[in-house]
Amino acid sequence: MKTNAIIKFCLAAMSCAMLFSCAQKLESGKEYPILEIGDADVVYELDQVMQNSEDVKPYFSFFNDVKLTVSYRDSKPDKIVFDDSGVPFRVTGADVKYDGVLNAEWEINSASSPYEIRIKGTETVICYMAKDRSITFPFKLGAPSNQYEYRFVVADQAGEDAGGDESGTSDEQ
């Protein structure tokens, strides 16, 4: 009887795994939540710095003060301010005007998945926004095969699952 219960549990777990797998595939679609959230400055924290599949952020103190704020006005994208706070390499593309601080108007390209955050009125992609509102900056340093990525989450959610609540949002209305 006890064995049957274990087997039932295993079957249930396998079913859940299969369903979860399907759910992951569905998430790659474009059914993103509404991102226009009124007048607000959403403050982000650098949660991870991925080098291929490894998070190297814990090993470098110079990542601690990197700042990102994404602002909305009249429920539309307004300003994006990225400050690398002295990190000794750039994570924005060479075609982005940048001297350690990026302060630009942004717009979103929702035709791509994840969303592209672009400099307003251009096709210059600064970074990407996922369905959970986390923001990623892919970049390169040395060997072409090494992929790097900054992963920002809304402040107070670093190290946790970046959910969809309004934590870190400064409502200026």
Added chain:
Amino acid sequence: MKKYIKYIAAVLVAAAVAGCMEFLSVNHPESAPVDSTFEASFEVSAEVDPDLGDTRGTVLVGVLAPVSWNPAENITVTYSSSDMPGGAVTDAPMRLVTDADLNADGKTWPVIMTERLGMQGNYEPMQWVAFLSTMSHTWNPGDKFTGTVKVSVKTGSENIKANLAYFIGNQQDGVNTDPQYYLLHKQPFETTGGSNAVIDYTLPKMFYITPDAFTWEDIVAVNFDPAIQVDGKDSPLLGAEEVYLMAEATYNSGADKVTVDEISAKTLMMKSDRIFKLYIYPHEFFGIPAGTEIEKITFWFVNKDKSVEVKNPSTGEPFTSDINNI
């Protein structure tokens, strides 16, 4: 009880046959002279998943070989099949992939092979090179066929011992996270007749850099394993609680050098199991401005009062590592 076991067995069997490839035979030499060309052949059978709902049709082959062999220029691949759907093919050439050939994740084939298949137990610079068929085929769900992939490889000038590896699959499934969609063969191999002592790529190293591919522009981890014996002798730092990384960078065409030899939190290596490791971003570590090329870095390891120092036991000089710019 029995019905559950039957159900589990059915699920496992179904999973096993969902996509089916297997080696029928592998013909690969165990050694070859330096600066020579050898041929390997792999006879395979393939069955396209009957439930696929889609077609396949582009052969994808990957080869893991020593960087020193310059594999992109010295490896060629062909394939043949007498019963391939759409007609037989004989010694159809494959082309080396380019950076424009991306997999579904937007990565190049060598990159995704490196990430998912790794270095196959090698500790010296190796690289994956990938080849795609130039002919178009259409393999429908349920199609079954056999074929032979032939790989011609020119060896390098050094005596080495390494694990070569071969990936055989298709472009559409790629280096699937589910290994049933491809074949992987690891081949211990040795080159002989060179003038050097054999370099064994498969032996764990006392000192190594990660990731496998890097330049001094990358974030790198410097690894030191004091448990690796040299000529049957333990490292003098075996058992040390604290190990510090000392290093020297050369730049400006060799004219300028920066040495970091302080005992501080900056140089204290983390210990994980028996391995000491320190992550550095070389430009920040040495205070060399970004944009200035670092040409060479050498490393050695010391205890807290510097009374014990470990350098390369083969040379007595600090360790160094050639960049592996894959």
